[in-house]
Amino acid sequence: MEDSRVEQADHTAVRVALWRALHLRADPPPYVFEDEVGLRLAAPGDDWQRRPDMDPEGTRTFRAGVVARARFVEDLVTAEAARGVTQYVVLGAGLDTFAQRRPEEVAAGLRVFEVDRPGPQAWKRQRLADLGLGVPEGLRLVPVDFEAGGSWWKELVAAGFDAGRPAVVACTGVSMYLTLEAITATLRQVAALAPGSTLAMTFMQPAELLEPRTRALLENTTRMARASGTPFLSFFSPREMLDLAREAGFTEVRHVSAEDLARRYFDGRADGLRPEPAEELLVASV
Numbered sequence: 001m002e003d004s005r006v007e008q009a010d011h012t013a014v015r016v017a018l019w020r021a022l023h024l025r026a027d028p029p030p031y032v033f034e035d036e037v038g039l040r041l042a043a044p045g046d047d048w049q050r051r052p053d054m055d056p057e058g059t060r061t062f063r064a065g066v067v068a069r070a071r072f073v074e075d076l077v078t079a080e081a082a083r084g085v086t087q088y089v090v091l092g093a094g095l096d097t098f099a100q101r102r103p104e105e106v107a108a109g110l111r112v113f114e115v116d117r118p119g120p121q122a123w124k125r126q127r128l129a130d131l132g133l134g135v136p137e138g139l140r141l142v143p144v145d146f147e148a149g150g151s152w153w154k155e156l157v158a159a160g161f162d163a164g165r166p167a168v169v170a171c172t173g174v175s176m177y178l179t180l181e182a183i184t185a186t187l188r189q190v191a192a193l194a195p196g197s198t199l200a201m202t203f204m205q206p207a208e209l210l211e212p213r214t215r216a217l218l219e220n221t222t223r224m225a226r227a228s229g230t231p232f233l234s235f236f237s238p239r240e241m242l243d244l245a246r247e248a249g250f251t252e253v254r255h256v257s258a259e260d261l262a263r264r265y266f267d268g269r270a271d272g273l274r275p276e277p278a279e280e281l282l283v284a285s286v
Contacts, residue, residue: 007123012230013094014042015053016173019063020070022049026056026063027273032265033067033074037097041127061217065275066173068261072281073170073200074098080168080198081110087167089113089156091186092174095124099139106138113161115152118143153189166196166286173279176204176225176232183234184244190286191249197286199250202279206235210278218278238280245284256281 017038024031039048048054077088077098086109090096093114099106106112114121121143128134135141140159144150157163169190175183190199207215207222222232236244238255245253258277266274 007119007126009042009123009127010094010117010120011228012173013120014044016066017042017095017097018044018048018051018054019059019066022054022056022059023063023067025049026060028271030269031067032064033071035070035097035101037100037133038095040131041095041097041124043127060273061276062221064266064273065258065261065279068258068265068275069172069202069279069281071265072256072261073172074102076198076200076283077110077168077170078105080166081105081108085166085168085196085198087111087113087161087165089115089161089167089169091115091152091169091171094120094173099136100128100133103136106136109138111138111140111160113140113142113156113159115142115144115156118145164194166194166198169193169197169199171199171201173202175201175236176234176279177230179233184248187245187248187250187284191245191284193286195286199245199282199284201282201284203236203241203282204232204234204279205237205277209237214276214278217276241280241282245282248284250284250286252285254283256283 017035020033020035021039024034024036053059088098088110090098090113093116096114099112121141125135125141142152142155142159144152144155146152161167171186187199190197204218207218210218225232238257242253242255257280258275261281262274
């Protein structure tokens with residue numbers, strides 16, 4: 001039977017790509033993260049900055065969080081590659097553009113595996129071709145039909161991932177859409193990778209742990225996510241997330257807070273731009 005699903009980008013992935021681009025237009029330098037390729041892939045039209053979810057003031061803390069987590073992950077990948085790690089896995093890749101923006105690292109031997117649902121990934125493959133970018137030798141697009149029970153691990157190995165060698169695995173902006181069971185299974189799978197592997201995963205804190213202003217913003221975002229058909233399913237305190245990672249088998253775990261990211265990437269800015277302390281980072285090592 002012919003597959004009737006329309007190949008298209010996930011709307012949340014498009015929003016992330018546009019927020020990255022908006023950072024370069026709405027915020028003054030120095031830029032925390034520079035990505036114009038995602039905007040080219042999304043091709044949102046000339047009026048994209050007039051979208052309600054692109055309001056420069058209303059979205060500033062959320063876009064700060066998006067660029068901060070992207071910068072942190074790519075700094076981590078660069079550091080791990082410098083010590084010999086040659087595999088980088090992006091779970092829920094969306095419109096990730098590392099391979100297009102960092103071709104020198106791919107050419108130097110870093111193999112990038114982008115794991116995502118088949119429809120959005122087929123759409124992305126076509127957009128890369130349309131833009132003349134193509135899929136470089138060091139990039140593997142790994143489609144996984146999660147809804148049909150597909151195993152990202154089996155597909156990753158089939159795409160050439162070497163389970164005997166360490167890797168950096170990134171999963172950002174994804175866990176809030178997953179069940180506890182799916183998150184636990186992912187943690188266990190990554191914890192079973194070769195020694196020297198590292199996971200960077202974002203997680204959303206429960207509203208009751210947040211300050212009133214941040215709590216109101218999160219509750220509004222949660223309502224919008226539910227209305228768009230992609231409800232938030234999972235929230236964790238930092239301690240809960242660290243405990244999950246330890247129970248999964250990681251030898252070292254640490255919490256990187258939004259405040260940590262603010263000190264690292266935003267200190268001294270005249271505009272006061274800082275990430276919202278709602279989405280935090282787990283960094284876990286095997």
